[in-house]
Amino acid sequence: MARRCALLLAGMLTAVSALPAAGATVTLACSGLGISFDLCRDGAQEWARRSGNEVRFVSPPKGASEQLALYQQLLAAGSPDIDVFQIDVVWPGILGNYFIDLKDRAGPDVVGRHLPAMIEAATVKGRLVAMPWFADAGVLYARKDLLEAHGRPVPQTWEELQDTAALIQREERAAGRDRMWGYVWQGRAYEGLTVNALEWIASRNGGTIVDPDGTITIDNPRAAEALAMARGWVGSISPPGVLNYMEEEARGVFQSGNAVFMRNWPYAWTLVNAADSAVGGKVAVVPLPKGGADGRHTSTLGGQLLAVSKFSAHADEAADLALYLTGLAEQKRRAIHGASNPTIPALYEDAEVVAANPFFAELADSIANAVNRPAQATGMRYNQVSAEFYANVHEVLTGRQDAKAMLPDLKEALVRISRGGRW
């Protein structure tokens, strides 16, 4: 029954054939629309030409949770329909059992090239179940022109950001720009809030909710401080509506010239500098602030990996494709032609890559210092942990709950979800 369901689902996906050739036909599911799909297609077709195999593409559904549900059903049914999957950096723990170990196929040299945090994200119980394809990390967008006009440096700590944002907001409003806000970010109750809140907490050395060994660490004073600080932003330097903002809403406010600072992913860079942007050329990208003087610059690691199904009829060719697409040459091509962020640190110093994307120099640090969400430790239950976390953080930000009082409850809920810390 489940098997038939999966076949039906696979049938519903749209399949596009590539060049006919001898050899095996490898099916690749790469998500994304427009440029990101073109990047994926061109790379895979190039591999097909060189290796004499064929590539078929399937387009998965658009939403991440629908994608995950579909992949789960396909893989649970043992379907060989898709050989190579593009997966989110937080999915290896959920889907890892269905993927082959790529450690030996890649070899230590290739594995060693990639960001350690990315490799860690792709490793489940000692098996490398996916190869890092492109990275993502939170960065701070700042209005250079406003900082200069008001004689303020780029903030190094959250406290400094708070003061600078409040000062510029006050003076700009006094000058008649009464829609000006200090700081916009992602506060809606969804995965993005987990990402933001983890950045506040980790930058204060308050841990990552659950440690890699499965210990629940969220109930600590530094985490409480970080959340209490963020609670103070809502309505003062951040618009009250930030509690329902996702990435695009935050970008809308920043790009129309109504915010001094914005937390976002690197994708926004091209857009805030586009011709129709009110702030083109006035923006700097800098690492996210530290939490206090003894904190550290960090951000939450995002990104995508490629994994090979263990039900694949041509695992060798599929693994070869995954390794080709995640390899140095292809990541370089993707960076130059599509501003995709490599998972290989060396590429951030590559002259051609930097010439094509001058701001990559600013990103390198953020990506190198990024922390993982607790997706390995929590495995199958990551989504539930994240949902519990963002729902409770949202309650704190709306003022319904006090940060100090909420954390013990959250810990208790996580203990329940993990059946007593056994994940």
Place this chain on the structure above:
Amino acid sequence: MRQRRRAAWLFLLPMLVVLAGVAGWPLFRTVFFSFTDATLATLDDFQGVGLDNYLWLMRDPVWWRAVWNTLVFAVVSVGIETALGLGIALILNAHLPGRGLLRAAVLIPWAIPTVVSAQMWGWMFHDLYGVVNAILMGLGLIAKPRAWTADPDLALPVVIAVDVWKSTPFMALLILAALQMLPRDLYEAARVDGVHPVKVFVRITLPLIRPALMVAVLFRTLDALRVFDLMYVLTGNSRSTMSMSVYARQYLIDFQDVGYGSAAATLLVLVLAVATVLAVTLGRVRVDAGR
């Protein structure tokens, strides 16, 4: 007679088979899964866990909050829609010039898919650019912009308001259809006897349109109890507006917990069934009305 009955069953058979296939079987599967520990990854390899899922569900404050949100949403939105729908229907029933055009115009909110209108209202309620804030500020009703969808005290009222905007036309149209069936001579007689219009409405109109009104209310209530898209588009998985359907979907899809999610979905079906039975018996709704 017996032959006719047999023929009737024969004609009904294809429909019953299709219904069993598209409604009965999935419902049975959902109820079945609710007694197991199935996950999306183990759909054909699971154990029965008896009432475990239900017991955990009963202990989850988030679930009870979702139940409460759903009930508040259903009662308040259907109440307002009924009152407004009745008013609009009475106006449309009067012989106004351009009545046909008005009737068509009223239907527009109902014709727009909920996902689209929810997104549209989401932008209108935006805290910085929303037209709602602009209008209210312009009228001097609020001193500073409100974050309609982000503020936990305002989010549920906003969701209810959007539903009222969307579903009132449906109510109005059903009631209008009932109004236009009413025999004119009753009203003639009442006018001749000089009965006060309010009394006419309470004594003649209301009792006569009651069956249709009850059916409309029942339909809307069942719809409102199942609500999903409005909350999901306007406020996502936020617990301040989470409905039972949003809760069930989160467990089924986001957490891949088919057993637990099915238990939530089954309880939702039970709530719907109870609501229907209550409405039909207490309201004496004639489901077979219209003979």
